[in-house]
Amino acid sequence: GQQVMQIPQYQHVQEGEDFTTYCNSSTTLSNIQWYKQRPGGHPVFLIQLVKSGEVKKQKRLTFQFGEAKKNSSLHITATQTTDVGTYFCAGDNYGQNFVFGPGTRLSVLP
Amino acid sequence: DTAVSQTPKYLVTQMGNDKSIKCEQNLGHDTMYWYKQDSKKFLKIMFSYNNKELIINETVPNRFSPKSPDKAHLNLHINSLELGDSAVYFCASSQGGQFRGSPLHFGNGTRLTVT
Numbered sequence: 132g133q134q135v136m137q138i139p140q141y142q143h144v145q146e147g148e149d150f151t152t153y154c155n156s157s158t159t160l161s162n163i164q165w166y167k168q169r170p171g172g173h174p175v176f177l178i179q180l181v182k183s184g185e186v187k188k189q190k191r192l193t194f195q196f197g198e199a200k201k202n203s204s205l206h207i208t209a210t211q212t213t214d215v216g217t218y219f220c221a222g223d224n225y226g227q228n229f230v231f232g233p234g235t236r237l238s239v240l241p
Numbered sequence: 242d243t244a245v246s247q248t249p250k251y252l253v254t255q256m257g258n259d260k261s262i263k264c265e266q267n268l269g270h271d272t273m274y275w276y277k278q279d280s281k282k283f284l285k286i287m288f289s290y291n292n293k294e295l296i297i298n299e300t301v302p303n304r305f306s307p308k309s310p311d312k313a314h315l316n317l318h319i320n321s322l323e324l325g326d327s328a329v330y331f332c333a334s335s336q337g338g339q340f341r342g343s344p345l346h347f348g349n350g351t352r353l354t355v356t
Contacts, residue, residue, distance in 0.1 A: 162342040173331055174284065176344040217282055223342055231284040 133158045133224045137232035145240050150207040152235035154220035161225045163196060163203045168234070169216040177205075210239045244268050247332045247348035254322055255356055262317045262351045264332030272296075273315035274345070275307060276331040284331075290315055322355045329353070 134157040144150050154163065162181045166174040178187055180196035180203060187194045193206045207214055217234040224230070247264040254260055266273060274297075275287040288307045289297035295307070304320045315332060329350045335343035 164342070164344060166345075168282075173347040173350050174345070176346070179342055179344060181342065219284065221345075229286070234282050234284075236282070 133222070133230050135220060135222045135230045135232040137218075137220060137235050139235055140233065141236045141238075143238045143240065144210050146212060147209050150210050150214070150237055152205050152218050152220075152237075154203045154205075154222070154232050156201045156222045156224075156230075158224050159200050160222040161200075162223045164221045164223075165194060165203075165205055166219045166221065166231075167216050168219065172216070174219060207237075210237070212239050212241055215239050245332055245334055245346050245348040247330075247351055249351060250349065251352050251354075253354045253356065256322055256324060258322050259318070259320045260322060260353070261319070262330055262332075262353075264315050264317070264348055266313055266332075266334040266346070266348075268334055268336075268346060270334035270336050270346070271312060272335045272337065272343070273309065273312070274333040274335075275315065275317050276333060276347075278329045278331060278350070280328070288315075288317075319353075322353075324355050327353055327355045 164179045165177040168174045185196040191208045217236045219234045220232045245266045272291045274289045290309045293309045309315045332348040333345040
């Protein structure tokens with residue numbers, strides 16, 4: 132079945148440093164979504180990418196969808212303590228399945 | 242005016258008991274879900290209902306029984322609770338179903354602890 136992997140599993144950064152998490156699917160995706168879960172909170176939708184090679188920005192966050200639509204990345208520029216949390220990607224396999232990755236847990240040291 | 246609300250927030254119970262978790266959404270969405278998040282933070286879908294009809298039933302023990310009295314409510318009943326059922330259970334809803342790429346709106350979660 133479809134598998135969605137994320138690396139790294141954990142990332143510790145100093146405030147102000149950049150951060151990137153990578154998401155890889157074993158199958159081609161129709162779309163990919165990113166969610167953020169703060170400690171003790173619930174996942175919150177950030178963005179959806181649909182087109183091959185698509186790049187979207189939200190303030191300091193940049194999301195990319197790979198050309199082959201099998202991978203994606205989330206990059207945060209100049210992290211802040213408010214960025215702390217777990218970032219999940221979730222891939223839709225053309226209606227066959229919708230799977231969350233295991234998440235990347237980001238901690239930001241002030 | 243919470244969009245997706247679930248109760249209770251915390252549930253501590255003993256093995257063998259039966260318990261229910263309730264979920265309601267006021268977003269007018271057609272599809273509702275139950276997700277289980279274990280201690281390693283993995284999010285696994287358990288069930289999905291579209292307009293009160295079951296459309297996804299992952300390999301979940303039949304001790305778990307969802308019930309959707311209407312499209313705004315999806316409750317989860319668990320019989321004969323086991324230690325391994327301890328987790329955070331999230332209810333979620335979406336506009337037109339996951340398979341159409343609709344974003345999920347999650348409730349605040351119910352932390353179930355089985356002792």
